[in-house]
Amino acid sequence: MDNDSLKKATKKESENGSSSHGVVSQAKDQKPVKATVLQKDVGLLSGICLIVGTMIGSGIFISPTSVLLYSGAVGPCLLIWTACGVLAMLGALCYAELGTMITKSGGTYAYLMEGFGPLPAYLFSWTIVMVLKPSNLAIITMSFAKYASTPFYPDCTPPVVVTKCLASAAVFVIVSVNCLSVKLASYVQIIFTAAKLFIIVVIVGAGIVLLAQGNTQNFSNAFDGASQSFGAIGLAFFHGLWAYDGWAQLNYITEELKDPHRNLPLAIIIGIPLVSVCYVLVNVAYFTVMTPSELLVSPAVAVTFGDRVLYPLSWIVPLFVLFSTFGSANGSCFTAGRLAYVSGREGHMVKILSYISLKRYTPAPAIIFNGLLAIFYIMPADITTLINYFSFAQWGFNGLTALSLIVMRFTRKDLHRPVKVPIVIPGVMVLVCCYLVLAPIIDNPEVEYLYCASFLLAGLLLYFPFVHMKVKWGRKLMRPITLHLQLLMEVVPPEKTE
Ligand code: ARG
Helix, strand or coil: CCHHHHHHHHHHHHCCCCCECCEEECCCCCCCEECCCCCCCECHHHHHHHHHHHHCCCHHHHCHHHHHHHHCCHHHHHHHHHHHHHHHHHHHHHHHHHHHHCCCCCCHHHHHHHHHCHHHHHHHHHHHHHHHHHHHHHHHHHHHHHHHHHHHCCCCCCCHHHHHHHHHHHHHHHHHHHHHCHHHHHHHHHHHHHHHHHHHHHHHHHHHHHHHCCCCHHHCCCCCCCCCCHHHHHHHHHHHHHHHCCCCHHHHHHHHECCHHHHHHHHHHHHHHHHHHHHHHHHHHHHHHCCHHHHHHCCCHHHHHHHHHCCCCCCHHHHHHHHHHHHHHHHHHHHHHHHHHHHHHCCCCCHHHHCEECCCCCCHHHHHHHHHHHHHHHCCCCCHHHHHHHHHHHHHHHHHHHHHHHHHHHHCCCCCCCCCCCCHHHHHHHHHHHHHHHHHHHHCCCCHHHHHHHHHHHHHHHHHHHHHCCCHHHHHHHHHHHHHHHHHHCEECCCCCC
């Protein structure tokens, strides 16, 4: 069965007709046949959970150590956590304008395409699809695996093989869930978001009780020993921002969002302040029981907190951190699939990535591709350091997106903007992103940045023959591969709906 016959098979049942929101037509006594497009299955609650549930992963339970280390004292540490929240909010406000103005999935990819044309958009999807998204999934599932295996090795650290196998198994489960059904993935996301909010409420609640009992000694002289170094503050920001990473998630799936003009900005305005307040309060709670020097030597801050405060129920902390990482990985996988799907649709990635499952309406090839790459990144020794160097590329693209907002205010005046933010907000974002890209390179120029640059260059080299000129032999080579994969996965190109 080729491409067309697969599609015909679906069309036959529906006798065709026009389609809106994915429902093609309805013969008598038959279930409505949906067009083979991604359905609008994500409502406001799922949207909020996608943002909150991806942002809260393992960062808030582990990163406080690094933020404190580089900021030098309790006061600046809390200020940096707050500033990171403000930054995430400013970025997300820009994305609220962009996402309601351009209601295409793919987030940054769609905006760069509209603002600056295909090349920057292609470079974005090349970097994110090939490196950043799968490596993020790898990092989160590795944290998951560490938490899951530690109880079985009470006297030593778990063997690397065990954690890597566990992480790969988690990727497998998450990919399967996301390929099976969008609704199922959304339910998983909602349940795990509830679980992580529960443990945060427990930590914050315990912190408030301790504060009320007068455990405030760590907050006196809070600025003594504050770090003066520009570079160190930048590093503290990087670690804080990792915990906040995920604020742009919902923009990746705008096409699947019900009523995006209302739900996208609403989910952003509810989700991000919620996470920011939780993060600052959790840090305050940590300082009610740990002095800065105790916090610095703790391998997992939240677990130490649990041991001291929640005994004999301290085991709930690692258990819920486990849930938290799993939920974050699920959200990450959900959106990663959509980016590969959109860039495949535009011809910026191989076409098969843009195909969707005939029966399940999920972008299965894109999701599986992301999972395979994640497992590939889990396998080698320690890739996290190399990946750190790539985060400067991420901030480069964030800055470029904010710039595209400013540019489109002049070049695309015609576009309807249901949300319009003051132009200083994208302006501030551009400046901050420039700092975040340049500071680490100037502070400590290392050869790894060259690797990233050559990776981008490699993307460029592929762009001209395969995307721009669309060389014939490239398509010839891909055709049989695409067909076989199509049969194997039962996927078809998305139908065009109005
Ligand atoms: N903020 C999350 C954490 O603290 C990590 C989010 C990873 N980012 C992503 N886009 N998946 O663990």
